[in-house]
Amino acid sequence: MKKLIGDVDDVVLDTLRGMAAAHPSLRVDLDQRIIVRADAPRTGKVGLVSGGGSGHEPLHGGFVGYGMLDAACPGEVFTSPVPDQILAATTAASGGAGVVHIVKNYTGDVLNFQMAAELAEDEDIEVVPVVIDDDVAVQDSTYTAGRRGTGATLFAEKAAGALAEAGGSLQDVAAVAREVNERTRSFGVALTACTVPAAGRPTFELGDDEIELGIGIHGEPGRERTRLRPAPEIVDVALSAIHEDMSLSGSEVLVLVNGMGGTPLMELYVAYAAVAEWLGGHGVTVARSLVGNYVTSLEMAGVMISVLRLTPRLTELWDAPVETPGLRWGR
């Protein structure tokens, strides 16, 4: 295992230390392992909390800030955060108007967020959970009953964050996150595996000429293992799977070409060129796009494509100002 880390047991703590040092706009609590907006809680504003296993940076801690999350709770690498930790994030985010939990659909995450929500209710904090399950690749998987939650998480956090910032109610903020999830589909492809530090070995084996189609963000198996193909063919597999599940014809879309952590920007742009061509050829209008590493899987090489069928309101929420370490555009 070749990683730029210190003690393997401290990798999440050291990551949090680095985030704390790099971002004065965040309050990082190393004991409780939560990342909070420096100005949280904001009285009267609906709180927005997300979290999950570490190893997907900048998700979720990098999306804490104005116009997005109020707090995030990172678990150990590829491991759900514990209920007490989620509760601490929920309390830190609570400004009296309730808190929305954005939860990726992994069994451990769903259970632990549910327990935390019950604990929060005991403290008179109303919590509405929204479960994200946008990955069309497989129905059930290693860590999931139903579909996995991947790229739509970022979209939901952005839209819900913008609406919460604008004074949206608890039910409305949750509803828009749900709407984003329902209108988004994703599909990922891995060129290499990744190594969980504590395990020290790759999560799976891929031959020098093999890729895995439909991979999850933890190296869960996908649909099919095939030989490496040119980027346009890989993109065709991904977008065809998405289009088959949710017709894109005639839509205006937001598209994310997301690197899995080890793929450089040059390759993501090559993939994006193929994505733009495919969508144009299928009568789909790309109204907004994002290319880069946003929802990663440690050092895995590969790409995940997420497509959101926009509405005028969702476009407006996407365009609303955001100021976080991982996503930023002007107020």
Add this chain to the structure above:
Amino acid sequence: MKKLIGDVDDVVLDTLRGMAAAHPSLRVDLDQRIIVRADAPRTGKVGLVSGGGSGHEPLHGGFVGYGMLDAACPGEVFTSPVPDQILAATTAASGGAGVVHIVKNYTGDVLNFQMAAELAEDEDIEVVPVVIDDDVAVQDSTYTAGRRGTGATLFAEKAAGALAEAGGSLQDVAAVAREVNERTRSFGVALTACTVPAAGRPTFELGDDEIELGIGIHGEPGRERTRLRPAPEIVDVALSAIHEDMSLSGSEVLVLVNGMGGTPLMELYVAYAAVAEWLGGHGVTVARSLVGNYVTSLEMAGVMISVLRLTPRLTELWDAPVETPGLRWGR
């Protein structure tokens, strides 16, 4: 070679196609292979042009936009842009007040930018070149007489871009880029090699437990090949080399912890935690910081640390608004 690309000969063209599709704020000329601000040239504004081999994305094309570059000219992978291409970028950036060339110190780049500057002078465009040579690792190297240009390029493009935007004169814009270069030192470490697509083989070989200290951004040899060490020890080697060359004691600094392309954000934050601790322990105040993949070397895993000794004016130029695909903060 396992890359998300199409035809190996078209990798730069496909990258440009992707950038063109993703960023309406840029005008990408696929024939001339230049990336230009959509609103360039701006009459009366000093133009700012940079370029170099491809494979370092987002450098340089990703730094074209408000408050930074007016145009960029990417060569083939790890290959200098040609004079005609640099001339085209210079002409596109010229608003009548002269053009500054930011040139990383690689022999081919320096020669080709010089030829392009002469061609531009024939067209009555005054050009002032600024050569960046901030890498303390080695004196001469595979592609360089003198020191190599690395992370200071980003700092110089940002500071000069901000001053040009504010109406600075040709001489002043060039002078601030030179000042940034003189006050910046960098040092890189590779955990893996990278593969130039056209070559199809890694640029060098590193054992499973080996790292290269003092690496360049093209896989040029560094100072020493050693066994993998914990992040704080790697950071100590890098910062000690920088500190020895330019004392940091008592300074306020801008520090960049830059991923080489294949290292995920989690590891960069772990490295940044060690950087912040080292600097704090040596009486250095980190006034500004940046953590992420900005000056890359294809899919190389590793980190480069750059430290700029700030002045109040340089801090102001760093903080000035910027709107580019690769670097963005509010006006």
